[in-house]
Amino acid sequence: MFQNVFSTKGRIRRTEFALSYLIYVGAIIFTVSLAVATKIDLFYILTMLV
Numbered sequence: 001m002f003q004n005v006f007s008t009k010g011r012i013r014r015t016e017f018a019l020s021y022l023i024y025v026g027a028i029i030f031t032v033s034l035a036v037a038t039k040i041d042l043f044y045i046l047t048m049l050v
Helices: 014-038 041-049
Strands: none
Touching: 014 041
16 A cells, blocks of 8 residues: 555555545644644645645
8 A cells, every 4th residue: 555656557546545535634634723723824824735
C-alpha cells in the first residue's frame, strides 16, 4: 500500500483512497481547530492551503 502514490499508471485501491481521504480530513480538522483555538491568522492561511 502507498507504493506508487504519484504514479500515473493504473488505479489505486479503495483502502488507499479511504486512508488518503481520512488523512486529509484529519489534517483539515487539526488546522481548523488550531485556527479557532489560537486566533492566529497563520493557521487560517494554513487551513486554506490544506
